[in-house]
Amino acid sequence: MPRFLHTADWQIGKLFGQFDADEAALLAEERFAAVERLAQLAAVHGVDAVLVAGDVFDAQTVAERSIHRLFHAMSGFSGRWLLLPGNHDAALAESVWTRAARLNAIPPEVTVCLRPEPVLLEAAGTAVLPAPLTQRNTHADLTDWFAAAATPPGFVRIGLAHGSVQGILAEDIDSPNPIAAGCAESARLDYLALGDWHGTRQIDARTWYAGTPETDRFRANDSGQALLVDIAAPGALPAVTTVATGRYRWRELAAELQVGSDLDLLAERLAAFGPADVLRLEVAGRCDLAGHRRLEEAIAQARGRARSLAADLSALLLTPTAEDIEALAVDGYLGEVVAELQAAQQAADPDAAQTARDALVLLAGLLDARGPVAGGRP
């Protein structure tokens, strides 16, 4: 009974510019670790082959070191690996694959499917039909040849492709690298292993996107997993199991502060995040200076615990209260400045409003830092 580990979109060589340098380095590093985990899973589950459905590399000209590291990371599983060139690492005349071959980096158990021709896994009684991309983007369906491809009788037929299944993903209409819906059916495939969609997704009974094994964006539902595929016999429906492979959880958090307890709730949620979390926080609504101080403290603490936390408070309106003013010992013309800045936060021009808000936070910070006014009034 053939068993495969289906994965895709490793995006080796991807860096994360939106993060600070150290965080970005860790996230990039984790992609190699994810491959190591895949190799380990493959070994543990004793799969016949690991099918990688495209975008192994994030770019064609990655550093030589990255190429060696990748294949080294795969060494934990000594069985067959089938790698498919995707749109990021298409099998061009000169590509990451030709380089890897020149560097003698590709171990014998790894097969790079550079041409649309069946790869026979004799031991598993399986024929794999790959649809490698030989251009960066194509508008032809590269799986067309599957239907006419002859495979040895009694062999399981598995398709391996990278692209967008037509008609399923609304936003991918007219997208490049199309794959006809119902391809598995029409090409008499037992299973169609797809890549390109970073979240795990089932398209039909025999067609799945594996998703990326390590999450790399905030909007990628159900990523950080691979699929364990068991096919009892040719023609049988595949049994597909998801296995977790990701380390970091990418979370988007939006909070609206209107009343004091909103902030308490947010602080609690922030306190719950740990080192595996990559967070993006957007706070809107309004709060007073004391609340703002608390929010900043909570964010600072969460930043210490989480892998990364990017906070956007630009939609938050600061409304200093009389107590704030009293606490900051704001009097005289400083009081007027505070009032004016508060009003300016609601300016029509978002930039001006932002500047006013920043100025108010700065002023509060300065006032807070000087502590109680020495001597007070004479």
Next chain:
Amino acid sequence: MKLTRIRIEQFRQFRAPLEIRDLASGLNLFTGPNEAGKSTVVAAIRAAFFERHRSGTVDHLRPWSDPAAAPTVELDFELGGQPCRLAKTFLAKKRCTLQIGREALDGEEAENRLAELLGFQHAGRGASKAEHWGIPGLLWIEQGTGHELREAVAHATDHLRSALDASLGEVAASGGDELLATVEARRNELLTEAGRRARGVYKEALEREAALAAELADLDETIARYRQRVDALAALRREHAADEAEQPWQDFRAREREAAERLDAVRGLETALAAERQRAEQVGRRTALLRDQLAAAEREELARAGRAAAEEEARRLLAATAEPAAQWQARLGEAERALEAARAVLSRARRHDARTRLAREAEESVRLRDAAAARLKEAETAQASLLDLQRQAAASAIPPSELKELREQARDLAEVEIRRSAAATRIRYALQAGASLRLDGEMLAGEGERELPAAAALELPGLGRLEIVPGGRDLAELDARARDLADRQAALLARLGLASPEAAEARVLDHARQQNLLVGAQATLKALALQGVDALRAEQAVLAAQADTATQALAELPAAEEGAERPPTVGQAEAAERAAAESLAAIQADLQQARLNEAGARSRLEAAVREHAAARASCEAPERAGRLAAARSELTDTRAEEATLAARMGDLQQQIAAARPDILQQDVARYRASADELEKRYRSRRDELMRLEVELQTEGAQGQDERRAELARDHAQARRRAAELSRRAQALDLLLTLLRDKRRALTRRLQAPLQKHLNRYLQLLFPQASLEIDEDLAPGPLTRGAESGDFDALSFGAREQMGVIARLAYADLLAEAGRPTLIILDDALVHSDAERLAQMKRVLFDAATRHQILLFTCHPADWRDLGVAARSLEALRAG
């Protein structure tokens, strides 16, 4: 605040106690000359407030040379409605007590309370300085510092502000200025003060962002190029593979070969044609040769006939030329004879001509000889008369020097005579008719005059005799000179052989006339004999000799031919002789020509005879006929062969033209070039492929995509940092602007009451003037009418006046805020003129209704109209 009593003891010049009591609540005027102690009283008040009683730096308060002194100041005053007493002793007995109402304070506590109440500070260490004096420093004007306002105001600003705050019921924002300074400093770290341009870390961040963006753009371009070339590589590979499979150049090579073969075939035809053409040429040449031979035979026949005719003609010509030669020979004899006769006539004419000419020459030379003899005779006569004249002239000449001497003697003599006459005594007489006198024997009658050069006797008839002696002294000398001159003249005349000077003059005239005659005689002689008489004589001799020669020659000639007719002239005879000679020569020439013609005709005849014989011999050779027959037959054969060859060549040419060898040649070249081109392209594509592969491999190994990802990451980070700093800079800028605006607005509000008080006084001093107040509450520019000037630019006197009224305004302000005010003016306003001083007195009087004022002056007269009694310090000291 109101001082009521001042007591000073052991304080500088006041060793003995001085007490001033009953100080008025308004103006208090203290007068005294210099050194009377006015400034010491002021110093005592200041010391009591400003100096710590424990201070070790107040030795100047001690009276001179009294080390044990304990300077003491006691002040009674009212403060906030409560009676107060301050007693302070320095140096020897350090003590300070303050009584406020019922509250008693001691030592430092007392001093601190006082400072807080009055608005000043104590020095931390050492003597109190202006910066500590606060409000009193402003209101107590020391001698000569009334005009120095700004510094005093600066030291009092904080106290003034708090006073204003109190009066306005507002706050100036606690620590607002420090905050503003902080914000400004932080803003200026990021932005330039003036231009709001980025600086420092902000600028660095912007530059880093821009640099990374540029680098990223470069790299993007590189990557795009790389990708294009990868695509190009794929295209090249496809083309290369297609070429390798098809090898399109092979087809062209085959076509080239085919064309070359056809071209070879045509070349064979061309070779055959050339051979035929060569044969045709040989045959043609043989035909021409045969034709030439036959033509030559014909020409020989014609030539023999021609030679026969020519011989006949030559014979006829010879006969024609022999006849004229004989005729010319006969005529030649006649002509020779005519010439002989002409020559005889010419000889006779020449002899006749010579004789005639010689006779004429002899006659002429005889005539010349006779004429010369006559002229010689005349010249000899003229020469004799000239010599005679010369002799006479020499005899009548007087040498010029002697003539000159003679003339000078005559002149001198005349002069001496005149002088004698002048010196002589004159006698004029007019005698009656019939009467006469006798002078030295001479009878005088009628009227007249006589000179008497020497003594004379005048006999007066009937009366006796008068002896007259001239009185002139020179007369004797003149006499002597006259005599001397007369002697010398007589001697000279004697030497010259003359009777008198008049005779001398006559001889001079005579000599001149003789000279004229001599010149005439010389001219006559010269006209007769230019070269002299001797030359004339020699010429005459020559002419005589010539005449003899000519006469003799004529005599020796043969006698003339008698009876013969007169011969023609030589010219005629010569012309006749020349004509005869020419006629002879012409006949000789014609004869010669006739003989030549005859000889020529004869030789031509001989040649014609020879040629005719030769031609005849040639035509009559025995083998000639056989040869000609053979040639004719051969000619027929060659003509036939020529026709055959022409037909064959035409055929060949037609075949060659149909095959178009030029086009075939082009085809070969074209197919070869096409194949070469395709193969070349194939090879260069192969090279290009290899090159591109190597390049792309090399470039790909640089990991540009990953590098780009890194750059993009760095750029995103740099952009974030720049954005953060930009936000911060804008926020700080906004904050600073706002803080400044609000603070300025507040300051304006604070200034208003001060302005009000200031204007009240200012109107008294300068009507229509206004004084601005700056942020630090110090007076700014003063505007009077159209002109405006800074306070510091005013005259010394005006500044002092402005200083006083500003201080009064501050005092009003403080009073309104319920602060104590006491104004002390030590010798103030000494630089004011009478008019301004009068205005200032009105000002002071007005101020005194609200404040206590202590005014010290050494000019009591100036302040007499202040409306208060002056207190003399001297009187106070006296007790």
